[in-house]
Amino acid sequence: MKFATKAIHAGVQPDEATGAIMTPIYQTSTYVQDGVGGHKGYEYSRTLNPTRHALEKNIAALENARFGAAFSSGLAAIDCVIKMLQPGDEVISTNDLYGGTYRLFTTIFAKYGIRFQFVDMSNPETIEAFVTDKTKLIWVETPTNPMMNIIDIEAVAQIAKKAGAMLAVDNTFATPYLQNPIDLGADIVMHSATKYLGGHSDVVMGILVTDNEEISKEMYRIQNSTGAVTAPMDSFLVLRGIKTLHLRMQRHCENGEKVARFLAAHPKVEKVYWPGFETHPNHDIAKKQMRGFGGMISFSLKGNKLEDAHKIVKKVKIFALAESLGGVESLVGHPATMTHASIPKAAREKIGIVDSLIRLSVGIEDADDLIADLEQALR
Numbered sequence: 432m433k434f435a436t437k438a439i440h441a442g443v444q445p446d447e448a449t450g451a452i453m454t455p456i457y458q459t460s461t462y463v464q465d466g467v468g469g470h471k472g473y474e475y476s477r478t479l480n481p482t483r484h485a486l487e488k489n490i491a492a493l494e495n496a497r498f499g500a501a502f503s504s505g506l507a508a509i510d511c512v513i514k515m516l517q518p519g520d521e522v523i524s525t526n527d528l529y530g531g532t533y534r535l536f537t538t539i540f541a542k543y544g545i546r547f548q549f550v551d552m553s554n555p556e557t558i559e560a561f562v563t564d565k566t567k568l569i570w571v572e573t574p575t576n577p578m579m580n581i582i583d584i585e586a587v588a589q590i591a592k593k594a595g596a597m598l599a600v601d602n603t604f605a606t607p608y609l610q611n612p613i614d615l616g617a618d619i620v621m622h623s624a625t626k627y628l629g630g631h632s633d634v635v636m637g638i639l640v641t642d643n644e645e646i647s648k649e650m651y652r653i654q655n656s657t658g659a660v661t662a663p664m665d666s667f668l669v670l671r672g673i674k675t676l677h678l679r680m681q682r683h684c685e686n687g688e689k690v691a692r693f694l695a696a697h698p699k700v701e702k703v704y705w706p707g708f709e710t711h712p713n714h715d716i717a718k719k720q721m722r723g724f725g726g727m728i729s730f731s732l733k734g735n736k737l738e739d740a741h742k743i744v745k746k747v748k749i750f751a752l753a754e755s756l757g758g759v760e761s762l763v764g765h766p767a768t769m770t771h772a773s774i775p776k777a778a779r780e781k782i783g784i785v786d787s788l789i790r791l792s793v794g795i796e797d798a799d800d801l802i803a804d805l806e807q808a809l810r
């Protein structure tokens with residue numbers, strides 16, 4: 432089955448009891464058994480719930496894999512991956528990383544004896560110098576947030592394999608519509624479903640997908656043992672969101688390109704970060720591993736003044752000033768003082784998050800209106 436058909440049909444079927452075409456919201460904690468052990472596959476909703484189960488099967492299919500698990504947030508999904516490790520294990524992570532992931536690694540798990548190294552992976556060979564016999568996980572985010580760097584998943588997968596380490600890819604920005612890391616050799620795919628999968632800025636949720644049976648057993652064991660599961664109502668909302676993921680992503684990509692080209696031609700703009708430009712340092716890899724370039728764009732201003740960036744994010748009228756991304760509506764953010772404020776200034780600037788950097792999540796409104804909005808704000 433192709434993507435659009437899977438997005439709508441994978442994992443879901445008419446309700447057996449009533450014929451309801453939409454997966455019911457099974458708002459229940461427990462399930463009546465005929466006799467001890469006589470259940471229909473569901474015993475208790477932390478372990479498994481039918482609405483969540485439908486979503487888990489659906490998203491696994493979209494990533495061309497067998498096993499999916501849904502969590503109460505993207506960070507809870509990442510938390511599950513790190514809990515597969517032991518004290519003393521080492522993780523090599525992308526250095527240009529979602530701020531919350533960096534905080535989880537450095538302020539929660541580091542104190543349990545797991546060692547994290549943050550590496551610029553734009554040239555994957557750099558990773559090899561950091562591999563030791565304790566390296567158990569390589570963590571990749573691509574495109575990166577907010578610098579839109581592209582990491583060659585296939586090349587990193589080869590390094591991970593050689594090192595005997597798992598490769599996990601945060602696929603939040605690309606979504607399975609644009610990129611399938613497991614097809615490129617990754618062991619685990621992670622999503623903040625809060626973003627494009629949900630797509631309507633009304634849910635916080637995380638997803639893990641794997642095609643490795645052994646990893647899936649650990650994933651489900653940890654999901655059930657630590658209990659950060661997502662709710663039936665939220666599972667329903669994300670299932671509903673995914674039914675239009677392909678249509679939304681097509682428009683995000685079209686609008687993203689138009690806005691990126693407008694910004695690149697604007698005299699007040701210093702630099703535009705968008706992987707669709709041929710001048711982007713990893714454009715060739717983006718073209719190879721992605722089916723489109725998405726609607727996430729960052730740009731910096733001539734003169735690099737924080738006040739100018741703050742003025743622009745205040746002046747825009749259609750773009751809403753808010754954290755998060757991936758919804759139907761366009762958002763604008765200022766990484767240095769918002770999403771990435773938890774990363775120390777020096778570390779931030781080293782990866783390019785300068786004071787004037789502005790990040791856009793280009794929505795699916797009319798592109799002409801979005802460009803006119805940016806035009807007046809820049810003026």
Ligand SMILES: *Cc1c(COP(=O)(O)O)cnc(C)c1O
Pocket residue numbers: 504505506507529531532572576601603604623624625626635636637
């Ligand atoms: C938002 C986000 C996360 C964290 O997900 P939550 O659902 O907010 O917990 C992780 N990675 C990326 C790339 C994100 O954008």
